Structure formats: C-alpha cells, structure tokens
Amino acid sequence: MLEIVNNQFISTLDLSKFNKFEKNNIIEKLSKFNFDSLTVQNNIDLIKNNIENRKKGWSNFLRKGLSKIHRYNIPKLIPWNKLYGTEKQPLLQMYHRFKKHDHQRNNLLIALRERKKMRLNIRSERHEMYCAFDLAILNYLDIDNFGIGLFEITCSVEMLAKTINIYRIDKSGHARYDTLLNAINDYEKTKQIIVYREFDKEKKVYKPSRIWLTVEFFKERGYSEEDLRKLLKSREQYLYKKNIFNKTRELYQTKYLKRLDNAGILNPPSSIVKKLVKIKNSLLDMYYEKQSIKRAEKQKRQAQKEIDTKKVPNYEEIFSQYVVDNDIPPAQCYITKNKFLSKHQNVLSDKYWLDCLIDVGWMPE
Secondary structure (H helix, E strand, O other), X not given: OHHHHHHHHHHOXXXXXXXXXXXXXXXXXXXXXXXXXXXXHHHXXXXXXXXXXXXXXXXXXXXXXXXXXXXXXXXXXXXXXXXXXXXXXXXXXXXXXXXXXXXXXXXXXXXXXXXXXOOOOOOHHHHHHHHHHHHHHHHOEEOOOOOOOOOEEOOOHHHXXXXXXXXXXXXXXXXXXXXXXXXXHHHHHOOOEEEEEXXXXXXXXXEEEEEEEOHHHHHOOOOOHHHHHHXXXXXXXXXXXXXXXXXXXXXXXXXXXXXXXXXXXXXXXXXXXXXXXXXXXXXXXXXXXXXXXXXXXXXXXXXXHHHHHOXXXXXXXXXXXXXXXXXXXXXXXXXXXXXXXXXXXXXXXXXXXXXXXXXXOOOOO
C-alpha cells in the first residue's frame, strides 16, 4: 500500500526543473518516505509544492548525497609570456607584483567585509577569482594617456570572462559569468576601480561597459603615486623614442573607441568624468610641476656656482678687440662712447662698456 501511494504521489510531481541525478535522488528519497504520518491531504500538497518550487532547505534535503555546485568553471590564470609582443614593457613588472599580491591581506577588502559583517577570511573560490581577474586585465590594460582617464581596461566584460575561462551559456541560452561580476562589484565598493554601467535590454540589468583602475588599486599592490608617475613618463618617452606615438594613438582611437561607437556605448556621465580627470591630474600635472621646480632649482644653483667661480670679464678690453676684429670705423666708436656718457657717471665701469658693446652689435655667448 505504501509503495502504491508513493508511486502515485511521484507520478503527479513536475520534475522538469531537475537534472537526471537530482530526479533519481528525489524518487529514491520519496519511495522510502512514510506517508502514513501524513493522512491530511494538505500536508502532501505542501510537500509537493516545496519540491516543485525548490523552497529553501528542501532542495538541500532532496540533494543529500550529491555534491553541491559552487561554480561551473575554475578561473584560469594567464601565463606571463602572453604579455610579450604588446610593446608595453611595464606590464611584465605589474604581472609579477599582481601575482604575488595576497587578497587575504588587502586592507580595502578587509574593511568591506567588516562593514558587511562577513568573516574576514575570503573563500578559496573567490580568492582565485580575484587573482585571475588581476592578471587578465593586464592583457587589455591601457597605460597610455589617450583616453578620458588613465588605466582603462579596453575590452568588454564578456571578453574578460572568456580570457579567465569562466564564460558559459546556461540552459536558457544566456551568457553567465556571475563570479566575475561579483569580483567587479567588490572592487567597485572598495574604490579600487571605477565602473560605468549601461542598461542591457536583453537581461534587463545594468551591465559594466567601461572599467578604469584607480590609484588605490595599485597602492594595495605595492605601487606608490611616484612609481605610477615614473611609469607614465617612461612609457611616453618610449613611444617618442620608437617613433610610434601617433601610431599608438590612432590605434587606440580606431580599434577601441570605434568599437564603443559600434556597440552604442555612450560617454560616461559627468560624475565619473570628474573622478577620472582628478586622478589624471594628480598623476600627470603634479609630476610635471615637480620636474619644473627641480629644473628651476638646478639652474639657480648652476648660475650661482658660475657667479662664484667665474671672473667678471673686462668689457673694455672686449670692446677694443671687437672694434678691431669687425673693422668698426673710429667715428662710430666715438659716437657710441658719447652716447652713454650721460647715463653712466663712471666711464670705467663695466656697465658702461657693456652698453657700448651691445650698441655696436656684440652679442654675449
């Protein structure tokens, strides 16, 4: 009698949402279930409703003995030799620094988890996602000063997901890369990146379309602001030295900006642009200001040193020699000397002879 009741109950269930293993497990559990204690029909209907709608707790009960899927794909770390041929040598140094970074000691992530009252120890799956994301962005990181902001990731989120090998298509035909989106959200909340989102009409959600790295992102990985300024300056000097500055700029405009236009991605709003310009000015303008101050101080020291060590020239002798070398007529020399008599009381002063030299066409070296 019990087997008949169980079979009748199972035959009325809609198990289309479950996979093959889950279906077999549910049938096995229900075949051993004691229905004598559930004489009331309402209780049986409640069990049926919970199974079909996957109520919280029931899916775990019916899945007993099967392993739970935390993730469908393991994030893939890109090798360092992938960065060869990009003509961006600083990226190799970044690769080794990013790979050594321990996200368990990332102060910004720790502060975020404290605010959300989560455990401070990051799960191994999410830690692997952070590491894979840090290395994958180096394949598409723009370290040139051509765009609105510095350190832009010049690829879509889907391309990043494919690079990390977590891109998949679910049963409904939609692209899924939720673990990457979770990592991007965590970085955005800790202000390590700036994200511009646009509305995706297909999924009805705001999807990240453009991403920029901030100074805090590099500080947590061992870079200071002075290091970033030197990096940007050395990169600019490299482009001019190899005579590829204009070529690189045209490539950025035609390859990346044109792809954004074709995809219909608009420029970010003014609130994001202000943040990007502020970061750009802090890394570029301050560098040039420091360089100009250092250059002015160096010139001042050299001038003072020359004044202290160099003897003041005898302009009277220089005037006599200049007149002889350039065959200046005596009449012109007489007019020149009388011209500055009223201006200088002492005709033997250096200023008097210097004015005479300049009047006859002498130029200081």
